[in-house]
Amino acid sequence: MKYYEVHRDRTCKAIGKNSDWYKWDKDTNEFGTVANVKKFLREEYGSCKRSKMYRDGKDNEPLHIGFIYHYNTPKCSYDDQPKNNQDWVEVREITAETIIVK
Numbered sequence: 778m779k780y781y782e783v784h785r786d787r788t789c790k791a792i793g794k795n796s797d798w799y800k801w802d803k804d805t806n807e808f809g810t811v812a813n814v815k816k817f818l819r820e821e822y823g824s825c826k827r828s829k830m831y832r833d834g835k836d837n838e839p840l841h842i843g844f845i846y847h848y849n850t851p852k853c854s855y856d857d858q859p860k861n862n863q864d865w866v867e868v869r870e871i872t873a874e875t876i877i878v879k
Contacts, residue, residue, distance in 0.1 A: 778873045781808045783817060786865040791858040792849065798863070814868055822846045822864070830865055843867035 787802040808814045826847040834840040846864045 780871050780873070781811060781814050782806070782869045782871055783808065783814060784867045784869065787862065788865070789850070789860040789862045792861050794858070818866070822848065830867070 783806045785802070785804050785806075786800055787804075788798045788800050790796045790798045806817065808817065827844045828847070829841050830843040830845050831839040832842045843866050846862075846866060848862050848864075850860045850862055852859050
């Protein structure tokens with residue numbers, strides 16, 4: 778069985794403040810097709826700014842593994858500050874095989 782996982786680390790900081798970024802959510806969503814993954818990302822992020830996300834590979838060469846989506850949100854009820862958000866998104870193809878453990 779093959780399916781696709783969308784892994785998101787969601788971060789934000791207050792706009793116009795000298796505050797640090799913090800991770801406010803982490804989630805994983807599963808989809809049966811790449812078309813469904815694209816639909817999900819389009820619905821979540823639309824045409825917001827996107828930049829490449831990298832991981833170190835062998836010999837420290839950069840490997841493009843996903844995208845960082847940049848967007849702003851209005852004031853939040855818990856601190857009354859608008860937020861600058863960055864969602865770090867990686868899509869993985871998963872091949873699952875059932876095994877019997879005795």
